[in-house]
Amino acid sequence: IPADMVVNAMIVAMVTHANQTSHQFIYHVGSSLKNPFNPNVFADYVYHYFTKNPVISKEGNRIRVKKVTVLPSMDSFVTYMKVHYIIPLKVFEFLSLLLCNYFHQGCGITNKKIKLVMSLVELYAPYILFKGIFDDLNTERLRIAISTSEAETFYFDPKCIEWDDYFIHKHLPGVVKYNLK
Numbered sequence: 001i002p003a004d005m006v007v008n009a010m011i012v013a014m015v016t017h018a019n020q021t022s023h024q025f026i027y028h029v030g031s032s033l034k035n036p037f038n039p040n041v042f043a044d045y046v047y048h049y050f051t052k053n054p055v056i057s058k059e060g061n062r063i064r065v066k067k068v069t070v071l072p073s074m075d076s077f078v079t080y081m082k083v084h085y086i087i088p089l090k091v092f093e094f095l096s097l098l099l100c101n102y103f104h105q106g107c108g109i110t111n112k113k114i115k116l117v118m119s120l121v122e123l124y125a126p127y128i129l130f131k132g133i134f135d136d137l138n139t140e141r142l143r144i145a146i147s148t149s150e151a152e153t154f155y156f157d158p159k160c161i162e163w164d165d166y167f168i169h170k171h172l173p174g175v176v177k178y179n180l181k
Helices: 003-016 039-052 074-098 104-128 137-145 148-153 163-179
Strands: none
Touching: 003 137, 039 104, 039 163, 074 104
């Protein structure tokens, strides 16, 4: 869920309960019940975004993206990466070593790419592979209890999230700006 909605809900909850001393309330600020996101389409968003907004390498070349398949578990992903990329890279590094590090630069670039993919998958795996649904009844009550002007200022209704727009125009540009330096 967009972070601004979480912050807005936190502000409203703090103000709502500022003068209460003994009650504890738990608020789940999420979209899983009201506006669920299908994580399998995330790969499509990534492909669509980076096809239209290519990242340029340090050498000035456009980095091409391919469609990917989201695997059902982190274990299956790690196995896939080992079989298709990590083991072949180790073989290539060994051959390079036999040839006086002739392919050292290519091995280093490939290793860096694998590490980037693994770190991004590690970052997103909890969200993509998570199957739970959070009960946000307390958060819904909080939304209903605030005035119209407060609701407009501190908006946190997940039903309004348009996932296509959010990922293509907000989330992925943020990933490029802050994570892919």
